[in-house]
Amino acid sequence: MANIVIDNIKKSFGAFQALKGVSLTINDGEFVSLLGPSGCGKTTLLRIIAGLETSTSGDVRIGEKSVIGLLPKDRGLAMVFQNYAVFPHMTVYENVAFGLRMQKADDARVKKQVEKAAGLLHIEPYLDRYPNKLSGGQRQRVAVARALAVEPGVLLMDEPLSNLDALLRLEMRTELKTVLQEAGTTTIYVTHDQTEAMGLSDRIAVVHDGRIEQVGTPVEVYNHPATRFVGGFIGNPPMNFITMPVTGGQVTAGAQQFAVPAQGGEIVLGLRGETVERAPTGQGLDMQVRVAEPMGSHLLLTGSILGQPARVILPATETVKNGETVGLTLDPKRLTWLSPESGVSYPAAA
Amino acid sequence: MTQNRSWIPYALILPSVVFLGLLFVVPLVQTLWLAVSDNGTPSLANMTTMVTDLNFGRSVLNTFLLTLAVVPIQIVMALTMGSMVAKMNGGRETILWIWTIPLGISDLAAGMVWLSILQNTGYLNSVLFGLGIIERQTAWLTYQTPVALFIGIAIAEIWRGTAIVMIIIVAGLNQVPKEFKEAAEIFGASPWTRFTRITLPLIRPALQSALILRTVLAFEVFAVVYALGGRNFPVLVGEAYNWQNQNQNYGVAAAYAVLIMVISLAATLVYLKAVKVDPERLP
Ligand SMILES: Nc1ncnc2c1ncn2[C@@H]1O[C@H](COP(=O)(O)OP(=O)(O)OP(=O)(O)O)[C@@H](O)[C@H]1O
Numbered sequence: 001m002a003n004i005v006i007d008n009i010k011k012s013f014g015a016f017q018a019l020k021g022v023s024l025t026i027n028d029g030e031f032v033s034l035l036g037p038s039g040c041g042k043t044t045l046l047r048i049i050a051g052l053e054t055s056t057s058g059d060v061r062i063g064e065k066s067v068i069g070l071l072p073k074d075r076g077l078a079m080v081f082q083n084y085a086v087f088p089h090m091t092v093y094e095n096v097a098f099g100l101r102m103q104k105a106d107d108a109r110v111k112k113q114v115e116k117a118a119g120l121l122h123i124e125p126y127l128d129r130y131p132n133k134l135s136g137g138q139r140q141r142v143a144v145a146r147a148l149a150v151e152p153g154v155l156l157m158d159e160p161l162s163n164l165d166a167l168l169r170l171e172m173r174t175e176l177k178t179v180l181q182e183a184g185t186t187t188i189y190v191t192h193d194q195t196e197a198m199g200l201s202d203r204i205a206v207v208h209d210g211r212i213e214q215v216g217t218p219v220e221v222y223n224h225p226a227t228r229f230v231g232g233f234i235g236n237p238p239m240n241f242i243t244m245p246v247t248g249g250q251v252t253a254g255a256q257q258f259a260v261p262a263q264g265g266e267i268v269l270g271l272r273g274e275t276v277e278r279a280p281t282g283q284g285l286d287m288q289v290r291v292a293e294p295m296g297s298h299l300l301l302t303g304s305i306l307g308q309p310a311r312v313i314l315p316a317t318e319t320v321k322n323g324e325t326v327g328l329t330l331d332p333k334r335l336t337w338l339s340p341e342s343g344v345s346y347p348a349a350a
Numbered sequence: 351m352t353q354n355r356s357w358i359p360y361a362l363i364l365p366s367v368v369f370l371g372l373l374f375v376v377p378l379v380q381t382l383w384l385a386v387s388d389n390g391t392p393s394l395a396n397m398t399t400m401v402t403d404l405n406f407g408r409s410v411l412n413t414f415l416l417t418l419a420v421v422p423i424q425i426v427m428a429l430t431m432g433s434m435v436a437k438m439n440g441g442r443e444t445i446l447w448i449w450t451i452p453l454g455i456s457d458l459a460a461g462m463v464w465l466s467i468l469q470n471t472g473y474l475n476s477v478l479f480g481l482g483i484i485e486r487q488t489a490w491l492t493y494q495t496p497v498a499l500f501i502g503i504a505i506a507e508i509w510r511g512t513a514i515v516m517i518i519i520v521a522g523l524n525q526v527p528k529e530f531k532e533a534a535e536i537f538g539a540s541p542w543t544r545f546t547r548i549t550l551p552l553i554r555p556a557l558q559s560a561l562i563l564r565t566v567l568a569f570e571v572f573a574v575v576y577a578l579g580g581r582n583f584p585v586l587v588g589e590a591y592n593w594q595n596q597n598q599n600y601g602v603a604a605a606y607a608v609l610i611m612v613i614s615l616a617a618t619l620v621y622l623k624a625v626k627v628d629p630e631r632l633p
């Protein structure tokens with residue numbers, strides 16, 4: 001019903017192009033995260049979908065109908081603002097009730113919905129208070145409750161949990177996901193926290209510099225980043241990029257050989273740090289370890305491979321000394337190859 | 351080091367306190383005393399003279415009527431102008447600048463401007479005559495045309511005093527982050543609902559200041575009235591002026607001054623109560 005089609009949206013602020021042609025389709029009931037660094041245009045895109053900002057060109061369709069030119073209130077959506085926009089002159093209760101009041105809901109329904117949303121976000125103790133005395137995290141939850149209370153078909157959330165402590169965030173994340181799934185709400189969730197995006201989303205759209213670099217399930221985006229930017233942005237530690245020479249369509253790493261989608265010259269290997277296995281030196285790629293950090297659950301090695309900075313993860317049972325050289329073998333199924341010029345990855349080998 | 355410096359703030363504000371004390375409190379006490387005494391002994395004679403004077407009732411009535419007519423219109427106009435300006439992208443500064451021109455004109459000059467429009471040989475009559483609406487010069491500002499006189503004075507006052515209200519309101523509107531209105535819009539509030547449920551409550555402090563300032567000034571109306579109506583339209587400050595200068599009766603003039611002050615204070619109190627600003631409900 002309420003699917004969203006974003007069709008080649010462009011937005012300029014004067015000479016500055018904030019969105020450079022964004023296209024994205026979100027299915028009915030789907031949870032899609034917009035993930036990207038600060039200033040990449042996430043909020044701008046959300047505001048255009050909501051109707052608070054006009055796009056320079058392009059189309060937005062909600063439920064198959066173009067909403068360009070419709071007022072925000074006629075688009076059938078709710079929104080959580082990045083800076084909350086919780087009304088200071090109303091109690092928390094009236095804030096959460098605001099959307100329902102505008103829909104002229106009767107008091108019984110208002111009460112029921114407010115209590116439901118407040119319960120979900122653990123803000124019942126503050127219902128009679130004014131937002132002014134609440135902490136940032138509490139206000140943020142009021143903003144989320146206000147949006148949930150109207151049970152919207154489409155929900156736009158702009159970093160709705162950014163101000164919560166890690167524990168509460170984890171809990172809210174799970175609860176949000178559950179209620180939105182149950183209600184079948186089509187959700188666009190803006191965040192620059194990649195673990196949040198990975199954990200919550202059906203699909204992730206990675207935004208960079210006014211463009212969508214890649215759209216895919218968390219696993220796809222993680223394992224096969226479409227660009228060097230995506231690989232470097234997602235994952236902790238980020239993907240390693242190692243430039244290697246190609247001879248006759250092959251890359252040689254010690255005793256290992258890989259067929260690559262290039263004939264000669266150079267290619268960039270995109271290597272996830274946890275996909276390597278320890279081996280005697282010379283078997284695969286050798287790594288000069290500068291620092292070995294036992295993290296409890298795993299061992300994090302920082303150093304260089306072929307003279308290029310790298311970070312890999314070994315099982316916690318391994319022991320490596322600082323300054324040691326370790327041999328690593330690669331898993332051919334989990335490698336990404338990228339063009340050194342464009343930074344775009346080659347399609348995953350079938 | 352810093353412990354024994356607590357006298358510094360006091361020293362710094364001392365000049366202003368002394369200045370205010372000499373130029374405000376002393377005359378205030380003197381005026382109060384002048385109003386309630388006769389030849390150095392306490393007496394209500396001045397008050398009685400004031401109240402029983404022929405013009406007293408009319409001046410009270412005129413002042414209140416004028417205030418009641420002018421202040422609400424000015425507030426509504428200022429809110430409208432402020433909201434319109436807030437929606438503009440270009441030319442905003444220019445329009446604000448033009449709207450605030452009357453602020454730079456003294457109230458007597460403003461009265462003269464409107465006199466040149468409304469007097470018998472004024473621009474209004476010329477235009478009306480030119481359009482064939484009137485056949486000969488018509489008098490608007492006389493004792494025989496009290497309604498026209500009242501309207502003329504009210505218009506002049508509105509022209510002169512709306513800018514100050516608007517400036518306060520625009521400052522208030524600028525303080526309201528646009529996200530509040532946007533959030534209300536998303537959740538289905540119409541423009542009118544946004545104005546009444548979001549904007550108005552959030553500019554309460556500005557509204558309160560504007561109301562108090564404008565009302566107090568309205569009770570002190572004088573120069574515009576004097577220029578346009580002379581003694582045809584008695585107001586409180588005009589009476590004080592006449593008793594002081596024409597009748598040389600400083601006691602009754604002081605009684606009027608005290609009355610104006612009491613009315614202003616009462617109006618301020620009413621506003622402070624009615625347009626309450628609860629710090630808890632501010633952003
Ligand atoms: N009204 C505006 N006028 C001019 N430039 C703007 C405006 N709004 C946004 N921008 C610019 O557009 C770019 C994208 O802004 P946007 O707020 O969408 O970023 P974002 O991805 O939400 O960032 P963050 O994660 O920090 O919230 C930024 O460079 C910003 O400076």
Ligand SMILES: [Mg+2]
Nearest residue numbers: 042043082158
């Ligand atoms: Mg943002």
